[in-house]
Amino acid sequence: MIFLFYPLIFLKNIFITNHSIHFMKLSLGSLLFLFLFSACSRHFDPKKTYSIEQIKSDYALMRSALEEAHPGLYRYTPADSIKLIFDQIEKQLNQPMTEREFRRVVNPALSYVRCGHTDIYASKAAGKYAKKNKPKEFPLSLYWSQNKLRVLQNRTNDTTLKMGTEIVSLEGRAAADVVADLQLLIPSDGYNMTYKNVVINNSFGPFYRYLTGSVDTFRVVAKDTNGLSRALRLTFNNPPAKAKKVAPAPTNTPPKAAPVPLPPAPPKRSKSELRRNLTFSKKDSSLAILDINTFRDPTYTRFYRRTFRTLQQRGTKNLVIDLRNNGGGRSDASVKLMSYLLDSAFVVYRQVEATVANPSFNKHLSLKFIRSGMYRLHLWNKPTPTGGLLNRATGKVQKLARKYRYNGNVFVLTNGGSFSASAIFTSIVQAHGRAQVVGRETGGGRYGCNAFISPMLTLPHTQAQVRMPMFKIVLNVPGQDIGRGVVPNYPVEIPFEAAQKAQDLDMEKVYELVKSTVNGPQSTIRNP
Incomplete structure (x- = not known):
């Protein structure tokens, strides 16, 4: 399985892993490791400084790793400009720094790479410390x-x-x-x-x-x-304290009359339902809304089958797929959704290629999958003449879903939070003329990104984590890569007044489009 995901940078002081957690029997060695790791996080000092030699050594490793293996280092910024920027950042490493100060200085260098999957995060110890010692909140x-x-x-x-x-x-x-x-x-x-x-x-x-x-x-x-x-x-406000349950003080007052029973609370939605959900509009019975918050849910196959079977049974004419703030996830989950919507077999990826097959710095990478060399096996990739790897997703023809394919009108809602796999989905269905995009330009690129496999590079002194995408992805869409996201067919801006009222202008635009085509041919929406 391949993950294309949101970089998770909303809290720069907290490192969040993107790998599944597996529970296993703990050996004595495992318990010792956990004890030492816990002790390390307990004694983490955010004010600890690292010498100029240490931070320059970490920076040199990060820079050499990017120059050796980043598949899109010069995709949007010329090589001479990258060199100039990296040199300027290095000159700022001229005094001892804390881990946070080091990351703060280095961050702009990564920003100029112009890759949303390339970023620097706090060390694991710093992340654990931040969770236990929450900083004061911006008011x-x-x-x-x-x-x-x-x-x-x-x-x-x-x-x-x-x-x-x-x-x-x-x-x-x-x-x-x-x-x-x-x-x-x-x-x-x-x-x-x-x-x-x-x-x-x-x-x-x-x-x-x-x-x-x-x-x-x-x-x-x-x-x-x-x-x-x-x-x-x-x-700055103190973080809210956890409410403590306090037993009521005993009293000698007579008991009150029995309270009027309240109506039953609505059933709690499962985690899967919170990740994706199908509802039908009360305003327009011809319209269904498929809200997908992430493509990371492993149960997507069954959910899609049930969703499109329901749409077919109800004869739903209009489908809204809400991908706003969907940061991505599994590429196969987004491709499977395409298979229910497109009209013929399709190719998603024109190119998925790694610059190097065996990075010289792989001992510093987080994924054993890469350190062991398993990902170089021909099962997933084949070697290129230049020493890189070509993933077998390149040029692969994807089949349509066998049953319940949807033939009605499709609207995709996007904003800047539509990233990675959700931007890839939007780009492909728009390029095939199968959906109208409503909202704001996606945060993920229309023509591709750098991802597929993105391990963490641990810098040895500060232990800061640098996300390193290994594959350059070029999507099978027309036009030249101009460094933009998917531009909506129907752009909708959200002024402050609408945000203040939580007004959904995107859905209002969809209702307007559906209403304008009620008496017209269906193709007026499908093929603009």
Whole structure:
């Protein structure tokens, strides 16, 4: 199975593994390892500094690994520009640094690679420490749109700071400049900005702390909706404490009358239902909504079969596939979904190729699959004349689903959070004229990305983790790669006012499109 996934960078101070967890009998050696690892995380010191020699050594390993094996290092940035940027970053490693400071300096170098699957994360020990010692929380939810940074939610004690207030500056720096610095910390495919902005709108606080370091207060200049500006000093909030159950104090008062019984609570949705769900519109009975939050669910085959059987039984004419904020997952899950929608056998990948078959730094990689050399077996890949590997997905003709293929109108909802496997799905179905895309440009590239296998490179001194995609992916779609995501057939912008009201303008656009074609031929939607 191949994973194409969201880089999971919303919390830069927490490392989150993307591998399945397997439970096994613990040998004495395993228990000793766990004890030592736990002790290491307990004694992790976020203020520990590493010498100039140590951080330069880590940086040299990261740089040489990228130059040796990254399949798309020069895909969007010329080699001479990459060299210049890497040299400039190295010059900034001129004093001892903590792990976080080191990552903060190095991050922009990876951003200029313009690959959303290439990023640097905290060490495992730092991640475990951060989970147990949660930092103070940023007191505002901020929304960046139309070149303005505005308050979406206020968690301070200042009730005069209303929703919609514009934050003009933070610590004396213009809001636009702060956002530009945050964008430089967030890697993205090509020249795409929608992914960066989705991350900022979801996680401004954690990224601002990552940018500025540990501070308790910060100064802002706020402009209210009447145009009046004022300076404020805001305080980071303590993380919410876990509520403790307290037994009620005994009383001598007589018992109260029996309460009126409440209606039964709705049944809890399973984890699988939270990952993907099929519902039918109450507003338009001809329309079904397939909400897929991730392609990582291993039970997708059965779910797809049940979904499309239901659509066929009900004679559903219009299907919305909601991939907003779907960060990707299994490539086979997205390809299987295509097989229910396309009209003929199809090819997804024009090229899936690794630069090197046996990286010189593989002892620092996280996946035993790569360290052991198993992935070089001809079962998955075949060698190229240049010493690389060509994955057998290259040029593979995919078959259509045998039953329950859907022939109605298809709308795909996307935004900047539609990444990796979800962007690949959107690109292919749009290129085949089989779906209309509604929303914002996908965060993942229209023409491909770098992924398929993406182990972590552990830097030996700081133990920081660098994600290293091993394969360059070129999709079988027309046109030249211009470093953009999938551009919607029907673009929909979300102004602050709509975000404030949680107004779903994408679905409103779909209803408008369905209504405009009720009396027309079906092909007016399928083949624009």
